[in-house]
Amino acid sequence: MAAYNINKGVNARVEFHGLRAQYLYLFAGGLLGLFLLFVAMYLAGLSAGVCIFVCGAAGAALVWGVFRLNSRYGQYGMMKLLAGLRLPRRIIRRRRIGRLIRITNHFDDHAGNA
Incomplete structure (x- = not known):
């Protein structure tokens, strides 16, 4: 009877060389963008050396x-940071100033009825 290894990484987080979760996708998208930048610069007529230098510097900054x-x-x-930026700075309640400042005493209302 053959013994099979069980896959232990079913619920493990996605990680590649220390990059986790959304950073991995950000990195892959940046590399794709650098490739497209290289192709566009090369097709525009720039020399290959200039294209390699610019994309190499941008790639180093990306990494x-x-x-x-x-x-x-x-x-x-990073998702928590972006969610925090979407929160409103102030909550505005558009009521008259008199209604916001008015103080009511509930004990006086019930004392007269007794």
Whole structure:
């Protein structure tokens, strides 16, 4: 009878070389964008050396930036940060000033009826 290994990574988070979750997708999208930038610059007539230098510098900035975000915010931190930016700064209640300041005493209302 053959013994089979059980897949232990069913509910494990997605990780590649330390990049977790959304940072992996951000990194892959950035690399795709750099490839398209290289193709566009090369088809525009720039020399291959200039294209390689520009895309190499942008690629280094991409790697540095994505790994910095990954280490700073963690697996879910960037999503929490973006969700926090979507919250309103103030909650505005449009009522008259007199209704907001008016103080009512509930004890006086019930004392007269007794």
